[in-house]
Amino acid sequence: MDHLLFLAQEHLESAQISVRTFSGRVGQNLSNFKDGSKASFTSLMEKLKSQIIIEKLNEFLQNSKNVWVKFRIVDVYNRCLYFFLTEVTRTHIYFGGMCFVFGTLIGIGMGIRIRNNVVAPQRMRAVVATSYKGLEAINVVEDILAPRIISPDQVLIQVKAAGIDYLDIKICEGYGRVMRNQLNKYNPNDWGELPVILGRDCSGIVVSVGMNVSKVQQGDEVWLAVPVHHQGTLSEYMVVSEKFVALKPPQLTHEGAAALPYNIMKAWDSLVNQAGLGEMSTAGKRVLIHAGVSGIGLVAIQLIRAWGGHVTTTVNSQMLPLAQNLGADDVITYDTNNFEKELLVREKFDVVLNPLGPILNESNLLEICTPGGLVVTAAHTNFPSDSYGYFWGLLFMLYIRIKYYFTNTPWVTGGKLGTLDISGKVLERVAPLVATGQLQAIVDKTYAAQDAEVAFHHITQGEPVGKTVIRFSWSVPIRLNHPRMVVTLAQLGIDISHTSTLCRGKAPIMSVLQNPCTSL
Known part of the structure; x- marks a missing residue:
């Protein structure tokens, strides 16, 4: 066993000596290559500075000038025509066309990938x-x-x-x-x-x-x-x-x-989609907006005023100046007045916007509306699918919508099967009002x-x-x-x-x- 260990140690020492010798030779060769490259570069720079190189450059330019003078486009055309007629086959043409098509598709794909893979972190x-x-x-x-x-x-x-x-x-x-x-x-x-x-x-x-x-x-x-x-x-x-x-x-x-944006969507759905109001149909209409300082209330007040309608709103007495500055024509403070009685003594409304849902008394709301008036709400209705499941919930919601159209129930919940319709086009429609300061x-x-x-x-x-x-x-x-x-x-x-x-x-x-x- 000791003899084997001795032999192994002897071979290891021999290998170490060989590696050191090889490393020394490699280092020497690299040093020689470095010195040779430096000498060659120095020699080349000296030649470039010499007059011989300048004379050869002038000679090359003169020869190029002579060739250009003798150049004839007809000769080039004839040579290309001869080449295509004698050397190029259909196989060459098909192969070249395929390479062009595949190269174009690969380039487009890489461009799209580079364009879309910008930025967002993982x-x-x-x-x-x-x-x-x-x-x-x-x-x-x-x-x-x-x-x-x-x-x-x-x-x-x-x-x-x-x-x-x-x-x-x-x-x-x-x-x-x-x-x-x-x-x-x-x-x-x-x-x-x-x-x-x-x-x-x-x-x-x-x-x-x-x-x-x-x-x-x-x-x-x-x-x-x-x-x-x-x-x-x-x-x-x-x-x-x-x-x-x-x-x-x-x-x-x-x-x-x-x-x-989301308040605009809710106000637009209530006023435009449900109540049929808009730029051309609001002038002269009387609109009651409950909770005028809520997100949707603030937007609704400004939209109705921009469209030429008359706005009555209900707010806390502390928010009275804010509602007036937004353009409300008539403000009822519900914490200092019996706002239900205040509503009954006023001229009836064409549209009542109730963001709070059925928390307000529906019969009273109907009493303050004109004969053809509407009560609309922006309150979020519960999804039947959350109780009945997705399939049966959709059927139940469809039943509710059909019942509304046939019974003409005045309590409108709007949207597509109970959901709010979201669209960037609505934001584009109201952007001019923001630009003029009519929507803030x-x-x-x-x-x-x-x-x-x-x-x-x-x-x-x-x-x-x-x-x-x-x-x-x-x-x-x-x-x-x-x-x-x-x-x-x-x-x-x-x-x-x-x-x-x-x-x-x-x-x-x-x-x-x-x-x-x-x-x-």
Whole structure:
């Protein structure tokens, strides 16, 4: 055994000596190559500097000139023609054509892949519901899987700010879970029933677009809303269909633009789709809007005023100056008056918008309407599919809609089978009103993304004015054009102990309070 160990040690030492010898030779050869290269380069530089090289260059240029003088295009044509007639066969032509076609397709495919694989990280921050236990289910996660474009009509957006809605709290309690599961069953950007990304509207920047997208392009600032079955907007990145997206009006900050879209959709559905109002049909109509300082109420007041209608609204007495500054013709304060009696002594209304649903007495509402008047609501109705399942729930909803059309029930719930119709075309229709200052964004308060849980608790306490917004990145500092464009709620006689921020707009009521937009 000792003899074997001795032999092994002897062979190992021999191998070490061989390796060292080889390494030394390699090092010597590299050193010689380095010295030789340096000498060759030095010699070449000396030759370039010499007159011989210059003379050879002049000779080459002269020969080239002589060849060019003797050049005849006819000779080139004849030689090419002879080559194609004698050397090129059909096989060569077919093979060349196939290579050209395949090369073009490969180039296009690589271009599309490079175009769409820009930017979004693999993981991102998002505000999600991890269960259906209400507010306690809301969490801010840092490593949720980022979405990607999977369809040619989709847009990848970096979210700058997103609004939160009471609907998000209902989603945390299970609202729409059956429909969401069915419609997203084969969506690669959806990872199952939970977690659910919250948020219904947002403002951001287009990062990448699908090959069929024509409305927006990379770098555009956009605003949008998404339906209840869609993954929400409270995330750093999101992918949506082009049909939900519209260019953001430049007059709005990202925070202001995030406060409007979903409320615009609800107000548009109630006023236009259900009540038949619009630019050409509202003049002279009397419209009653309950909860005038709610998100939908603020938008509805401004739309009716812009369309030439007469607006009566009900608000808390603290919000009386705000409602008047928004353009309400008649304001009823429900905490200091018996607003039901106040309504009965007024001229009857053509349309009553009730964002609160059946919490108000339906018979009283009918008493204050004209004979052909309508009572419409923007309250979210429960999905039958959540109780009956997806298939039986759709049949039940269809039955409700048929019953409405045949019985002419005055309580209209609107939408397609109980859902809100979302479209970027609506945002395009109202954008001119934003540009002229007739539609302004009202932000109740802004929160950083990590404080989203606090923001949700905030909207359940008291009566928020307008929309609460979550900010995912800092905006460019705002420079207001004139100091008179900033008016605080305190100057309007409103108690600001529970109210924080109203963001920039063109008209005087856009205010800056505890979290001023100018400090973002």
